[in-house]
Ligand SMILES: Nc1ncnc2c1ncn2[C@@H]1O[C@H](COP(=O)(O)OP(=O)(O)OP(=O)(O)O)[C@@H](O)[C@H]1O
């Protein structure tokens with residue numbers, strides 16, 4: 144019995160490569176994220192995105208978000224597919240920037256106002272303030288917030304105005320257990336609220352992220368036949384894991400399964416090797 | 418408590434700190450009072466000449482005239498400089514901002530002569546020289562503030578679906594207004610330097626610069642010192658006022674500064 148099928152593409156990367164002044168960072172990256180359809184379930188996609196520090200994850204995120212034109216290749220989004228423009232993809236950057244000259248509430252309102260009417264925007268912003276435990280701090284400026292509060296605010300801001308695709312660059316770092324659960328809950332909520340919603344999670348927290356994901360990407364340098372490292376990192380075929388196919392997606396309590404534990408060990412080995 | 422005054426980054430209590438400042442000032446005054454320097458006028462002489470300047474030469478009125486001229490010039494220059502600095506976002510206008518900031522090196526005297534040919538009244542010459550001089554300094558400071566905009570900040574605005582113009586407005590215009598005010602405050606001093614000079618070149622208008630010039634010419638050293646102190650006090654007051662405005666309008670502006 145087939146419990147899921149794939150439909151139209153949501154995000155397509157073709158032959159992406161990136162160089163900074165002759166230094167090759169990324170090369171030959173081709174990826175597809177397809178709309179997963181499960182009978183009876185309204186479910187979007189979650190991609191876990193791993194790689195060593197400094198390997199080029201954030202650079203690839205900026206390329207996907209349309210903020211950085213790649214040296215070669217194209218990124219296509221939306222349906223029908225078209226080249227990405229800034230604003231098509233929500234992107235919570237690694238250092239959680241906010242508008243420092245606006246209060247927390249204002250930050251959310253200015254984002255919500257991009258897509259909603261003023262009254263709606265207000266309601267949505269209030270809702271996020273409460274869900275992210277930020278309500279008591281609404282009048283504070285970003286410089287007065289803790290790291291975790293800033294982070295939640297930045298995530299809320301992107302969720303308030305994003306279309307279907309959103310990239311979170313290290314959303315779990317610096318959060319306590321309760322807040323990790325909260326962010327997890329929100330990711331699940333985002334992906335289950337629309338078929339087409341897709342969240343890409345860049346993370347070093349393999350267990351948490353893998354448990355949420357249905358696809359994994361591992362970015363790392365490749366070796367040629369002679370065992371020499373090639374310049375530039377890529378996401379090779381064998382480093383694109385389809386967890387749905389492996390029977391490791393969409394299951395509550397999956398973290399306890401032996402197959403899951405094995406996969407995490409395997410991922411750790413692969414990351415060490417790169 | 419007292420040793421707090423000699424520990425790096427220590428925060429003495431305000432009362433202690435202000436007592437210390439008061440003592441330092443009194444000490445300086447006493448030093449001046451009891452150990453007069455050879456050439457430098459004594460405190461008594463300065464005070465007497467201050468009184469004379471106020472009562473017979475209209476120091477306060479002249480100060481007021483100069484101050485209002487300076488403020489008017491500064492207001493116009495600020496608007497001009499902001500426009501020029503913001504226009505650097507458009508490549509077409511970048512050469513203008515570049516050229517404007519290099520005009521700092523034009524000398525004032527030559528400039529005054531040139532302006533005198535272009536506009537008719539003395540007041541206008543004065544004003545246009547001040548505006549020109551202040552603008553070129555302000556543009557320099559403002560463009561360097563704009564250049565502190567980071568990729569991350571711009572990307573952040575873009576990912577929220579803001580257009581390139583809106584992102585610029587949000588991040589550069591709104592986001593850096595407080596720093597622009599700071600640039601204006603820092604460059605106000607330049608206007609004072611210029612105004613005293615221009616007033617000596619254009620004597621018909623009077624002003625504190627002319628008063629200072631006369632004191633200089635008749636070697637009234639006490640008068641010179643008195644006027645300088647008055648300008649100094651006005652400047653300090655201005656700084657304080659700008660600081661106050663910044664706190665009021667941009668409460669976020671020094672939140673992340675080391676205290
Ligand atoms: N604008 C740039 N110019 C030159 N080199 C850059 C630029 N941006 C990134 N790099 C380089 O690209 C490489 C990848 O950087 P990136 O920020 O993508 O790492 P990362 O995988 O996100 O690491 P981390 O997990 O530590 O965040 C780094 O070696 C960095 O120096």
Ligand SMILES: [Mg+2]
Nearest residue numbers: 200201237312
């Ligand atoms: Mg990174």
